[in-house]
Amino acid sequence: MTSLQVTVPASSANLGPGFDALGLALALHDVVEVQVTDAGLKVEVFDAGAGGIEDVPTDERHLVVRALRRACEHLGVKPPGLHLRCFNKIPHARGLGSSAAAVVSGIAAGYALADKPLDGDAVQLSAGFEGHADNAAASLLGGFVLAWCDNGRFHAERLNPHPSIRPVVAVPSVQSSTEATRGLLPAEVPHTDAALSTGRAALAVHALTSRPALLLPATEDRLHQHYRASAYPATARLVHELRAAGVAATVSGAGPTVLALTVDGIIPAGVDVEGFEVIELPVDRTGVQVTGR
Template sequence: MTLLKIKVPASSANLGPGFDALGLALALYDRVELQITDAGLKIEVTDVGAGGVDDVPTDESHLVVRAFRRGCEHLGLRPPGVHLRCFNAIPHARGLGSSASAVVTGVAAAYALAEKPLDDDALQLAAEFEGHADNAAASLLGGFVVAWNEGERFRAERLQPHHDIRPVVAVPALRSSTDATRGLLPDRVPHADAAFTAGRAALAVHALTARPDLLLSATEDRLHQHYRASAYPASSELVRALRAEGVAAAISGAGPTVLALTTEGILPAGVDVTSFDVTELPIDPGGVQVAAQ
């Protein structure tokens, strides 16, 4: 029966001011083998340096399976059974797009089974699971993405990130929930803060693609990070300390991982990162990859 091997990158969303709009694919990968069988569902999960597997379901509620089923429904496919082997490296609930990567895996697998190239509908299917397209678009397309929605339609464009940018992530043991941290955001923000952040988001696009020397200013935000600081005080303090050293640092997605956009691939020696796992993660250039056997 058909065997699909899927490799999907992690992602970092927001990048400071680009709330629900900017995303970056990172070279940390979940790998999945999905085999079409005669009947039934079987799921095997293995973690590679990324927490435990106790919270990963092994039934139809598994996110890869749900996304695969949704993709198959969209494409008119009815596979009789599925055997899923997941080799996870993207840590869960840390702000590195683990749920988006799972969804992109499932959708990409359905498209590969149908022998169709990924298209705008694939992004739509993936983004519908989270209600915004930043992480999903980054994992789907690779590189640096700008995402938006037009009514109920999700859109994204991939831009080429500047070759000098070398992201570094600092991942704490603490977990965070997107739903919980969104609950800390106010219904309204001051007009001055909205205007400030809009300008910085526009500058971030320029800095990430052409002017890395502007990244410190371009990653300033007044829209969301300070409202959620109480959810991960150590991460917020690390962002402050890095920025004081001239490093363009921000909370990655819903946190608590800290993303530093450097040109050296290292963090300043004087900054305390003892409670974080610090790793340079290059920008992934190509997004999800699927091989059929």
């Protein structure tokens, strides 16, 4: 392909107790158009609702370009020049996998330019940018993913989430830095908290695929969310209110977006969502898609 379009979904990682291991693809998409040219690089960035793209570089530092270059190097492809048009709809720095989506779009574009199908190396290449594969694997594969790292090699397995699950996100206007919120995590956690989160993560796999009625206990977490609460008090408050109302709510990724795993697409009346944009986002079941010629 010398002219192509990449459509890549947003994602929510962790899903409560599955820290750096569980991810869910969501039907909110960035689109990247890639044209092979005679020489040079041109990058255009369009804000289609993402917000926070003012500081996005339009040269070789652009994340899509970096990922595309890495895939091309891995596959032995050397396009003479590139023209990229990036239509960003996934909010930046909100915990919805915007960085992972950019990386995945670049990796997928590189594979398409090489006329190669996505493979296990695509997971490795994508996850290598952030050091964990939860968001990237969800954007690559769609659906619900389990991700892990074994001796420096990233892996992921895709599972089908239960068809009755209807995710709802509450997106605040404020941004959050993954690097900053990770800095709030302790080096060690109590054994009882680790044991509880391990059990809940296993239960989350069962609840998400087979028993949605168990989602509330399955999304209980003691590994990371309460340690980060000081970084986004409004998010922590909303998660608490939703869970008190019986909704399986978690912090989406590093926050500050809230993910509610519902079966009706509704936030209960009486829950204060002021300051948040509430959006029902179906599960994206296909992952990254590439079309072109």
